[in-house]
Amino acid sequence: MKYTALIWIVLSIILSLYIGPAHAFDTSQLQFRDGVSGKLMRGEELAYSGYSIKVVGFPSPVISEKYQDIPDEPVEPFVMLNISKNGSFINTTVLGPGESYIVPDGELKVTADQLPSPNAREWIFQSYHPWAVIKLDPRGTPDLDVLVETDYDSYISSPATEITATVTITNNGFADANNVDLNLDTELTLKRESLKYHYESLKKGESITETVTLSSPFITEKKSYDIRANLSGYDAKAIPYTVESLKTIIIVPEYQQMPSLKKSTNERIYLKDYAMVSLSLKNNANYDLKNVSIKDSIPKGFRLMGNNSLHWVVDVPANGEWDSRYLIKPLEANSDGVILPAATADFRIKGEYYIIQSDRPEIVVYGPRIELTKLADVTEANLGDTVTVTVTATNTGGTPTKVTVWDQNPDDGNLTVHEEFLEAGRDFKFSYPVKIDSEQPIILPRATAEYYELGTEGGKITTESQELEITIKPPPDITPPPEETPVVESPDNSTNPDAVNGETGTYDPAQDVQVPEEPGIAETPPNEEPVEINGLLNLLLGCNESNGIEGLYAPSAACNFFSQ
Known part of the structure; x- marks a missing residue:
């Protein structure tokens, strides 16, 4: 294996030095899409889009x-x-397995998707038959698309007419587009937003929508206007891509006989008040208008009073006028002002279908806005701890108001009530302790605030804080130390000096000291009778009769002593 790897390394170095050209772009930014693959033997080829890949060695x-x-x-x-x-x-x-090569122009990635394993039988002499699954993936490119749409195809030339154009850009390709620019070109005057947009990138499959508001010009005859969108971007090889979209609309002059639609309301109100909205349709023609459909809507933050559907179908006589009124009630303060949506009226004149819009009046609502929060000084506590809970009421509106805040203390179940005259931009808070006596998480109920729409006048508005959850820390895990089991060692008899007749005892290193024994004196084994042993020794040594006393047996040690 080491020789094969060495050959591979040498081949790679030689090929990279003499054959491999440098890329003029960053190959790491290239993206590829699925192509073709095939299992090839030596000498076989795989072709794709003009490229040919031939296996020449294993x-x-x-x-x-x-x-x-x-x-x-x-x-x-x-x-x-x-x-x-x-x-x-x-x-x-x-x-090698899984490795890839990108051709110099970056248009194709060649991958050795599979090879026999290092221990496969394809490598040995008697069954040598290597193969490789080669995968060819072409470079992915962006596919840009842009679409311009308007809310209507035709408009009336009027200062109150607004043309809303929606531009959607999409990348339907297989690679990201970089440095993307969207430019809108039209003779119409821009009223809101922008005609130019820039994006660092538009990812593959990504879609972005922009909305542009244009004004209707003053004209005296019917005229067509184009809204052209140009979208451009670059791929990883800095190749440009451009696409355009065109939307044509028709604007007709506002003739004397063309009806006019007006909408008006109060410029300023307090939160406690109602606003009156007035609609008026004037028929300036010398003929009747039949089945005129008039529609209106209310903005967010207001409530319609009564059961008006805000949709009327009326007949307006020649040079006549239709009008209607309805009430709306603000639900929240807004000192920046709220723009009411335009009302519309659609009708037919001499077989032609028209839609006109009213103006869009603005209304400012003065009043308070109370935001209520409920927080604890900690989010996690131990059993038995005392936690401090704080309730804060903040007036983010533009006028003062009388505020009543109540909250329930879970310790005693009593309801805590606080009142305050709170000016705009000010806040007040109160706190109370809570004893943690539960092992389960504690969820404290919402605090509630009630305040007047203006000072101490008008209706009352109710708001709530969020629920407050306090989690309980688990008790520490105290694990007793494991009991020690005494271990009795049994030393090898061959090294234990206390081993006697195959029995073992406790080893004492001090017993390794060899004490010389006195010559001629032997210990008597404790499990034999001394008289029988001494008699046997004396008989063998022939010293039974040397002492002259019959029947008296002397110790063998004494026998040895006397025989010397």
């Missing part, structure tokens, strides 16, 4: 193990490929 065959059909040593798999385009040779490259 690691050399190796001997097998003695008893198995596997290599004697693992082989480092690789495949050597010749790459051509339209019959012209490009490069020779060596790839």
Whole structure:
């Protein structure tokens, strides 16, 4: 295996020095889409979009193990490929499993998707038949698209007419687009938003929508106007991509006989008041208008009073006028002002279908706005701790108001009530302790505030804080130390000086000291009778009769002593 890997390294270095050209762009930014793949043997080719990939080499065959059909040593798999385009040779490259090569122009990625494993039988002499699954993936490119739409196809030339254009850009390709610019070109006058947009990138599959508001020009005859959108961007190779979209609308002059629609309301009100909205349709023609459909809507933050549907279908006589009124009630203060939506009227004149819009009046609502919060000084506590809970009421509106805040203390169940005259931009707060006596998380109910729409006048508005949850820390995990089990060691008899007749005892290193024994004196074993042993020794040594006393047996040690 080490020789095969060495050959592979040498081949890669040689090929990279003499054949491999440098890319003129950052290949890491390239994106590729799925192409084709095939399982190839030596000498076989795979073609795609003018490219031809030919297998020209694999690691050399190796001997097998003695008893198995596997290599004697693992082989480092690789495949050597010749790459051509339209019959012209490009490069020779060596790839290992999963490795890829990007051709110099970046338009194709060649990947050795699969090779036999290092221990496969394809590498040994008797069954040498290597293969490689080669995958060819073409470079992905952006596919930009832009679409311009308007809310209507025709408009009336009037100062109150607004033309809303919606522009949607999309990348339907297989790669991101970079440095994307959207430019709108039209003769119409811009009223809101912008005609130019820039994006660092538009990812593949991404879609962005922009809304532009244009004004209707003053004209004396029917005229067409174009709204042209130009979208441009670049891919990873800095190749530009451009696409356009065109929307044509028709604007007709506001003739004397064309009806006019007006909408008005109070410029300023307090939160406690109602606003009157008035609609008026004037028929300036010398003929009746039949089945005129008039529609209106209310903005966010207001409530319609009564059961008016805000949709009327009326007949207006020649040079006549229709009008209607309805009440709306503000639900929240807004000192910046709220723009009411335009009312519309659609009708037919001499078979032509028209839609006109009213103006869009603005209304300012003065009043308070109370925001209520409920927080604890900690979010996690131990059983038995005392936590401090704080309730804060803030007036983010523009006028003062009398505020009543109540909250329930879970310790005693009593309701805590606080009142305050709170000016605009000011706040007040109160706190109370809570004893943690539960092992489960504690959820404190919402605090509630009630305040007047203006000072101490008008209706009352109710608001609530969020619920407050306090989690309980788990008790510490105290694990008792494990009991020690005494271990009795049994030393080897061959090294234990206390081993006697195969029995073992406790080893004492001090017993390793050898004490010389006195010659001629032997210890008597404790499990034998001394008289029988001494008699036997005396008989063998022939010293039974030397002492002249019959029947008297002397110790063998004494026998030895007298026999010296």
